[in-house]
Amino acid sequence: MAYYISSFISPFGMILINILDGGEEPALKLTTEVLTGHVAVYHGDQIWRVEANPDWSLGETAQALSDLAFEAEIPEELRTLGIAALQNCVSDLYRRQPFVTA
Template identity: 70%
Template sequence: MSMSCAEAEPQWPRRRKEANMAHYISSFISPLGMILIEILDGENNPVLTLTTEVMTGHVAVYHGDRIWRVKADPNWSLGDTALALFDLAHEADLPDDLRTLGLAALQNSLTKLCARLASATA
């Protein structure tokens, strides 16, 4: 029995302390294309956010008071949306350590979601 992406459970937010103990990662990815990756400081304040803005139809990267946005196509798959966020984070003027951490969190969350979807359809 096969399961569509719409029927699969979303990956619920999770927080974990990174090895350097300076940042936490909060992530949410749904098979429907919603993405929220936040890198939080030790006091749970966001220092980097990679997200989809459903109401405005954009993908965006937030760092401090700066925002980088690009218009999203409503026909994009989850992979297309993630790739747009990945490209946008590379173009944004971010500290290298935060960029690396944000992109690793995005990749890790997508890998876990894909594994869950694959096991649900097996």
């Protein structure tokens, strides 16, 4: 199956990774929930959440999101795509903005 990856990441710790398969809803979503103070993984009607520390760096937030993706009961193909997209976004942000620290 072909997937499309939509991503947004900011130096301030906001992360949104959507793995899209052509349906109305993302097949997988890795995100920070700023209003509730969590990192979360969404797959279908299932949600996995972990409380995030507001003092975490971007690297710590991304690591918590990656760890949560490994704990979530999701297909391995989607997990691999989601974590790879997260790693690529963080790496790309660090390359573009060298003042950001992990």
